[in-house]
Amino acid sequence: MAREVLTGNHFVNGDWACAEGAVSAGCRFYAAYPITPATEIAERLAQRFPSLGGKFVQFEDEIGAMASVLGASFSGLKAMTATSGPGISLMLENLGLAVMTEAPCVVVNVMRGGPSTGQPTGGAQGDVMQCRWGMHGDVEIIALAPSSVQEMYDLTVEAFNLSEAFRVPVFLLSDANIGHMYEKLVIPEVDELRIVDRKKPMVPPKDYRPYEADESMVPPMASFGDGYRFYSTGLTHNEMGYPDTSAEAQDRLVRRLSDKIRRNADRITRVDRMMVDDCDVLVVAYGITARSAATAVKQAREQGLKAGLLRLVTLWPFPDKVLEELAGRVKGVVVAEMNYGQLVREVERAVRPVPVRFLPKLGENPHSPAEILEAVRRMAP
Amino acid sequence: MTQQMDHLLSEYLRMDRLPHIWCAGCGLGIILHSYVEALKETGLDLDKVVTVSGIGCAGRASGYVNTDAFHTTHGRALPFATGISVSRPDLKTAVISGDGDLFAIGGNHLIHAARRNVDMLVICSNNFNYGMTGAQFGPTTPPRTRTPTSPYGSVENPFNLVALVASAGATMVSRWTVFHVYQLRNAIKKGLTRKGFSFIEVISPCTTGFGRLNRQSPLDMMRQLRDNSRVRKVHPTEALIDPFGEIILGDFVEVERPTYNEALAALKGEADE
Amino acid sequence: MAKKQRITLIGSLCKGCGYCIEFCPNKVFEKSEEMNEKGVTLPRVRDPDKCTLCGLCTRLCPDFALTMTEEDDG
Numbered sequence: 232m233a234r235e236v237l238t239g240n241h242f243v244n245g246d247w248a249c250a251e252g253a254v255s256a257g258c259r260f261y262a263a264y265p266i267t268p269a270t271e272i273a274e275r276l277a278q279r280f281p282s283l284g285g286k287f288v289q290f291e292d293e294i295g296a297m298a299s300v301l302g303a304s305f306s307g308l309k310a311m312t313a314t315s316g317p318g319i320s321l322m323l324e325n326l327g328l329a330v331m332t333e334a335p336c337v338v339v340n341v342m343r344g345g346p347s348t349g350q351p352t353g354g355a356q357g358d359v360m361q362c363r364w365g366m367h368g369d370v371e372i373i374a375l376a377p378s379s380v381q382e383m384y385d386l387t388v389e390a391f392n393l394s395e396a397f398r399v400p401v402f403l404l405s406d407a408n409i410g411h412m413y414e415k416l417v418i419p420e421v422d423e424l425r426i427v428d429r430k431k432p433m434v435p436p437k438d439y440r441p442y443e444a445d446e447s448m449v450p451p452m453a454s455f456g457d458g459y460r461f462y463s464t465g466l467t468h469n470e471m472g473y474p475d476t477s478a479e480a481q482d483r484l485v486r487r488l489s490d491k492i493r494r495n496a497d498r499i500t501r502v503d504r505m506m507v508d509d510c511d512v513l514v515v516a517y518g519i520t521a522r523s524a525a526t527a528v529k530q531a532r533e534q535g536l537k538a539g540l541l542r543l544v545t546l547w548p549f550p551d552k553v554l555e556e557l558a559g560r561v562k563g564v565v566v567a568e569m570n571y572g573q574l575v576r577e578v579e580r581a582v583r584p585v586p587v588r589f590l591p592k593l594g595e596n597p598h599s600p601a602e603i604l605e606a607v608r609r610m611a612p
Numbered sequence: 613m614t615q616q617m618d619h620l621l622s623e624y625l626r627m628d629r630l631p632h633i634w635c636a637g638c639g640l641g642i643i644l645h646s647y648v649e650a651l652k653e654t655g656l657d658l659d660k661v662v663t664v665s666g667i668g669c670a671g672r673a674s675g676y677v678n679t680d681a682f683h684t685t686h687g688r689a690l691p692f693a694t695g696i697s698v699s700r701p702d703l704k705t706a707v708i709s710g711d712g713d714l715f716a717i718g719g720n721h722l723i724h725a726a727r728r729n730v731d732m733l734v735i736c737s738n739n740f741n742y743g744m745t746g747a748q749f750g751p752t753t754p755p756r757t758r759t760p761t762s763p764y765g766s767v768e769n770p771f772n773l774v775a776l777v778a779s780a781g782a783t784m785v786s787r788w789t790v791f792h793v794y795q796l797r798n799a800i801k802k803g804l805t806r807k808g809f810s811f812i813e814v815i816s817p818c819t820t821g822f823g824r825l826n827r828q829s830p831l832d833m834m835r836q837l838r839d840n841s842r843v844r845k846v847h848p849t850e851a852l853i854d855p856f857g858e859i860i861l862g863d864f865v866e867v868e869r870p871t872y873n874e875a876l877a878a879l880k881g882e883a884d885e
Numbered sequence: 886m887a888k889k890q891r892i893t894l895i896g897s898l899c900k901g902c903g904y905c906i907e908f909c910p911n912k913v914f915e916k917s918e919e920m921n922e923k924g925v926t927l928p929r930v931r932d933p934d935k936c937t938l939c940g941l942c943t944r945l946c947p948d949f950a951l952t953m954t955e956e957d958d959g
Contacts, residue, residue, distance in 0.1 A: 260699055281879040286698045291724040295691035298684060298721075302664075302695025305682065306703070310695070328685050455680040455696060456703045458659040462626075462675055464683035473629060474675065474683075619895070620952045631948060636900035636925075641947025649944070791908075793944040819902075831907055834945075838908075 233282035236424065241416045245383040245409040246271035246313075248416045249339055250279065252387025253311050255424060258337070259285040260303035260310040262296040264318060267351040268407040269341040272313040293318040297325040297338075304334040305463070307454030309391055313339035316358045317348065319365065326400055327366040330488060332463045333398035333442070333450065335429055337390045338362075340402060341410040344595060353595030354408035356518055356569040362402045363547050369485050371492035373499055374402040374547040376517040380414035386544070392427035393499060397491060398449050404546060406569065408519045408597060436460060442484075443470035448491035492548055500550040503542035506532065510539030512610045513561045515554070515578050517543040519597045520567050527603035531611075538607045549577045558582035563610035565590060567598050586610075624648035624658070626678050633672060637830030639790035639816025643737055644673050646793055647708065650800035651679075661704045661804075664693045666713035669744045669818075670737040673708040687718030690725045690734070694872075697731050701873045704804060705731070711738040712750040715771055719751070726780035726809050728872040733803035733810045738773060739818035747821030754854065758825050770853075777811045778848040778865050784810035785848055785865035790817070791837040792861065799863060808871045815859060891954050892930050892942065898950040901925035905942040905951060911935040914942070 236255045241247075250272045253261070261276045263269070273289065280287045286303070290296040296312045303310040314322065319340050329336055344350025345357045362374050373393050375386045387403055394401040432439050432451040441461040444450040453459035462472045467484055469475040492499065503521075506528060507513060516524040521542040531538035541557065543550065558564075564582050566575040567590040575589045590606050592598050619627060625648060634640045651661065658679050665674035667686035674681040680703075684692045689707045697705045707714075714722050714736050725732070741759055742748045748761040752773065756765040778785045784803060788796040796814060803810035817823055817833035828836075841859045844851070851860040870878075892913070899921060906914040906928050913936045917929035930936070936953075943951045 260695065262695065281876075286876060288694065288698060290691060291720055294688065295694075295721050295724070298688040298691035299695030299698070301684075302682075302692040303699040304695075306662075306696045306699035308699045310699075324685050325688060332682075455662045456660055456700055460658065460678055460680050462681045462683070464675065465685060466683065619949065620954075621949065625949065631898050631900070634947065636947075637902035637904065638947055641949070642945060645944055645947070645949060790947075791945070793941070797944075830902055831904075834904060834908070 233279070235283060236421045237418050238420050239418060241418065242413060243380065243416050244271065244411050244413050245377070245380045245405060246341065246411065247275050248380045248383035249313065249387045249403065249405070250275035251418065252384040253337070253391070254279055254283065255418065256309060256388045256391035257426060258309040258311050258391060259283065260300065260308040261285065261312065262288040262290050262299040263312045263314060264290055264293045264296050266315045266318050268343055268410045269313040269315050269339060271410070272339060293321040294325065297322040300336050301325060301329055301332070301334045304336050305455055307456070309335070309395070311337040311339065313341065315341050315343045316345045316361070319358060319361055323365045327368065327370065328465045329400045330366065330370045330372065331465050333452070333488070334400070335394040335398050336400050337387065337394055338400055338402050340404050342404060342406040350595055352407060354406035354519065354569060354597070355595070356406060356520065357573065359404060359546055359570070360573045362404065369489055371489045372400055372402060372547055373397065373492065373545065374404050375544060376404045376546050377409060378518055378521045378542065380409065380412065380416050383409060384416055384418065388424065388426070392425065395427045395429045396449070397495070398429065398452060399492060404518065406518055407595070432459065440470045441472045442468060444487065448487050448494070496548040497552070499545060500548060500553070501544040502550055502553050503544055505540040505542065507539035507541060507557060509537060511537040511562045511612055512539070512565060512607050513557055514538060514540045514565045514567065514603060514607060515543065516540065516567045517546060517574070520569055520592070523598045523600045524567055524603050526600035527607060530600060530604050531607045536607060536611045546574060549581070551581045554578060554581035558585045561585060562612045563588065565603065565606045565610055567592065567603050567606070569593070569597060621648050621652070624651055624678055626676055629676055632676055634669060635820045637817060637819040638669070639739065639814070640670055640673060640737055642790040642793065643708070643735060643814050643816060644676060646797045646800055647735065648677065650797050650804060653797070654801050654804050656704060656804060660702065661706065662696050664689050664696070664705065664707045666709040666718060667744070668710040668713045668742065670708060670710035671713060687713055687716070687721065689713065690718060690721040693732050694725055694730050698873060698876065701731070706733040706735070706804065708735045708737070710743070711736060711740070711752045711773065712742045715751045715773060715776070722777065723780040726777050726782040726811070729781060729783055729809045729869050730872045731807050731809070733800070734812070735800065736773060736811065736813050737816045738813050739816045739822060741818055741822040743818045743821045747818065747825055754856070759822070772849065772851065772853065773813045774848040774851050774864055781809070782811045782865065783808035783867050783869050786811070786863045787813040787815070787851060787861050789815040789837040789841060789859065789861065791834055792841070808869060891956055892933070892936060893952045893954070894927065894929070895950045896921040896927050898948045899925055899927050900948050902947060904945045904947070908945055909942055910939060911937060
């Protein structure tokens with residue numbers, strides 16, 4: 232008999248941890264197309280699902296995979312796909328459909344060097360803007376950035392919870408380094424897991440208005456086959472889900488789809504603060520970069536420099552308020568990311584007029600602590 | 613416009629959304645009528661049917677049916693429907709879409725869904741053009757016809773849809789027209805009640821697009837469907853189609869093969885740790 | 886007891902395509918002088934006794950405008 236939650240200690244790679252996080256969260260539909268460095272997630276779930284009653288489909292392309300994730304989500308299943316940058320590019324249209332029809336789903340991007348085919352086996356953080364702005368139109372999404380194999384598990388569970396709570400696609404932005412590295416993973420007892428399920432309608436079918444929300448701004452979600460006979464479309468629609476492309480409907484709908492995330496940003500955003508209470512130089516980093524940054528900050532402190540680290544766990548919605556507040560207390564900010572300048576723009580915007588030094592990294596290897604330490608030294612008053 | 617009307621098909625249609633948006637004489641209304649009558653005659657529980665459609669005039673069909681329904685992105689009705697069919701084998705998934713949505717942008721998904729023998733019914737309205745965007749040519753447009761993007765006559769060869777779908781592995785393949793309402797309804801009933809990838813091509817007039825641009829009145833087009841059709845029991849590759857000449861119709865393929873869901877269910881995973 | 890065929894037309898749904906008039910095997914329909922709100926000239930049943938309840942009109946009508954019932958006459 233297959234166990235759903237593999238409670239205990241494991242020594243595994245990030246992709247494996249992500250797959251088990253999905254299983255623990257209750258995901259029972261996975262569709263994907265193989266792509267380095269995310270393929271192992273598919274392989275693990277292809278192996279696990281049959282004995283759990285889960286459905287695994289390897290699609291002909293990422294477009295089909297994402298479309299089927301939506302079909303499964305509306306059928307009542309928790310559904311996920313995993314890919315890398317080129318696959319996200321293909322999935323963007325259906326991700327927009329997920330935002331528009333408010334389909335809970337988790338999309339894992341194990342990032343690699345880009346643009347285009349790029350460096351298939353090289354880690355990077357070059358897709359952080361893509362998931363936020365790659366869809367056409369005005370959208371808000373949630374994106375989480377794990378820094379360890381343990382977080383590949385924990386944040387996958389959290390990603391499902393957030394997608395169910397807010398009826399929005401949630402991205403897990405990992406990278407080839409974390410996806411493929413081996414570390415200890417502790418999977419908790421079943422009753423220690425916090426699992427969130429989507430709100431279902433409390434009214435009979437004849438009274439159900441599929442896209443009408445209360446003050447939470449998140450409509451309860453019926454599933455196909457529940458008897459609600461609801462209609463969903465990617466066209467701008469009214470509260471019945473029927474196409475309504477009037478100016479009023481567009482204004483109302485687009486605002487609600489964004490506001491349900493924006494106005495709940497405080498509940499959604501998570502950061503990890505290390506030694507920030509009395510720091511002069513704040514280092515901002517996420518994902519694997521934050522590991523090097525943590526070492527650099529500790530070394531800085533040993534050398535008498537008042538450095539601190541703000542590790543971003545949610546990249547989107549961007550934790551503006553946290554940065555604004557810290558900006559008032561620090562002399563300078565160092566942003567390190569494995570790209571040529573993406574999230575640093577958000578940091579600059581939020582901490583203005585505090586000076587920001589940007590440390591790019593291109594080419595698969597994370598920053599070394601020494602590089603970050605050097606930047607902190609130069610920034611120190 | 614809200615309708616307080618009494619209608620024999622009220623239970624099957626979203627009466628509050630009629631009249632539908634399709635042009636006068638458009639075959640899509642006829643296809644929709646056949647679909648809901650077939651639903652009625654099969655006695656299927658409407659709570660257990662999901663109607664999915666793509667983008668285009670045909671794609672609007674899902675918005676008028678009183679079942680769970682979804683209007684996807686262009687060309688992606690089939691993978692969306694696969695997600696439903698696989699997740700909920702207890703539901704009947706039906707796709708209504710057009711020749712462009714299913715065979716141009718959606719062509720890749722079409723051949724793979726057929727190859728997998730995913731359990732679903734696919735009704736393809738073939739009106740020989742991309743109606744919604746203004747009658748441009750598509751993968752079934754006959755050569756030498758005029759459309760706004762082939763103003764000097766189309767230079768492309770059209771697909772034979774039934775041949776393509778059959779060779780991809782579909783286990784039921786038929787072609788009818790909107791004039792042949794009884795055969796069409798029967799084919800839909802069969803598709804709704806059997807397991808496996810069931811495909812029905814329906815030749816349908818685009819009265820304000822392809823028809824008008826090629827100087828055919830709606831009645832001309834319907835008369836042609838009535839007079840130029842021949843029902844033949846042939847291999848789908850021989851089921852040729854010439855919208856200004858002979859159209860071969862029929863129930864060309866009906867075979868039983870394990871469906872995708874049956875194959876998935878038979879997988880015995882190791883009780884894995 | 887004789888049966889009466891009754892064909893009901895929902896004028897607001899009719900778009901005037903003319904299929905019912907053209908294709909009824911017994912030519913039961915003709916154009917009327919009546920228009921609906923959208924300016925469409927509606928068909929009407931010319932000769933109800935000639936209707937055999939074949940139902941073709943109700944199925945060829947693309948707009949769900951025609952329905953058919955059979956009633957006891959008397």
